[in-house]
Amino acid sequence: MTMTQPLLHRRAGIALWRQLEQAIGRMIARGEFKPGQQLPTEQALAGRFAVNRHTLRRAMAELEERGLVRIEQGRGTFVQEPVIDYKLGKRTRFSENLSRGGRTPGGRLVRIVEEPARAVVARGLGIPRGATVVVIETIGEADGQRISYGRHHFAKQRLGGIAAAYRQEGSISAALRALGIDNYSRRSTRVIARMPTAEEARHLAQPRSRPVLISESVNVDERERPIEFGIAVFASDWVQLVVEP
Amino acid sequence: MTMTQPLLHRRAGIALWRQLEQAIGRMIARGEFKPGQQLPTEQALAGRFAVNRHTLRRAMAELEERGLVRIEQGRGTFVQEPVIDYKLGKRTRFSENLSRGGRTPGGRLVRIVEEPARAVVARGLGIPRGATVVVIETIGEADGQRISYGRHHFAKQRLGGIAAAYRQEGSISAALRALGIDNYSRRSTRVIARMPTAEEARHLAQPRSRPVLISESVNVDERERPIEFGIAVFASDWVQLVVEP
């Protein structure tokens, strides 16, 4: 592919590195380099624009400062993937949350299992430990990128029909609506960071060396009775949680 | 040190592993093993109680489930330190936050510097990029344990006196009060997870292999004008952020 280079004007009162910054910034904006893609090496780029590598680096540093690229020593320079703002509010619904941010939400069911409630789950749902819970495991996507792996817990005694409803409706909120639970909201949310288990890394298609953000939350109905205990594992490379008071 | 072992009763109608769970749980509760301390190896403990390692592991799994111990493959088993809940609310003040949770807050000043505002900082404070900001770097402690490393940014033009006030008062909120800013609140907070830089790991006295939780927030006055842009780096081993809607 032959690429016409934007012309650089020397002695025009605008520093070369600024012109470079503008030029490369525009190329990224136009999509000539795609998010996550590795840029040509500094040497190659400097050669292409016929400037010294130091000049190019000055421009690159500025682009990194602006958040357009990410420079990794020993690896290369990459077009920064836009980070997804995931709002933690009283009424957080996955799809709604993303589409409001201009993203295309997606997702798929991993599996639905029944298991005895572990201590944290039992505490969250307000049921005795060991009582049977229905667990719906999902993967959430934004613009085709996997961003979360969620385990949604429901007390079987109260919401045993959730599995069938989910299979019919295809989403948690729709399934709950089908069961007559229209108005639920998030009580408290705890946020922690840790390294992913092998399974979590696999579900998120991310290396085990990158940390994950985890949110644990309880959804309650109008009478403050627990409906769902959810654990969401977010790929920290793609997501930042936003708390709006 | 000679330690009398609680007696285990075989064929008594109570499974051996349950008796083990009770026994070790009580030893932890009595403080024979202190928070954070490594327990003897499974082999050693199994030997001491004269049971098979599998039996001991069954008991340990139960203790981990109860949150009393933390088992790390290749390292050992440790008495779980109580995790600190750090509330992210509209009026978050470090000391108040911790003492409300029954902790003894502490902290110390790392340094105070002036520097040109980077892009994120400038955007947060609503000032032009490159304008001078005063940065107060602090380390926060709870019960003597380092839990956070904070960089608090203030526009020099507006709050140039913050450095002197902080040195006088010893805390951010007191310094702001001394400058006549009594009533400020948190606008939005962004939370991310990543691996710490070498410097961050040093300030938090934690290994570089453990991730950190980072919160970026803007504090505004009554008229919604930005006062402070703060970046707090939390040791994820010790802190979980709690969002109360």
Added chain:
DNA sequence: ACTGATTTGTGCGTATGTATC
């Protein structure tokens, strides 16, 4: 970057006690 030692994780085979039909 490699090695060996330590420690937890996992699998399999066997034996025994307990509850049920």
Added chain:
DNA sequence: TGATACATACGCACAAATCAG
């Protein structure tokens, strides 16, 4: 009494992670 199923307990071996040198 016997047959069956399940939980408990033990022994051995190896895998996987961690750490020090």
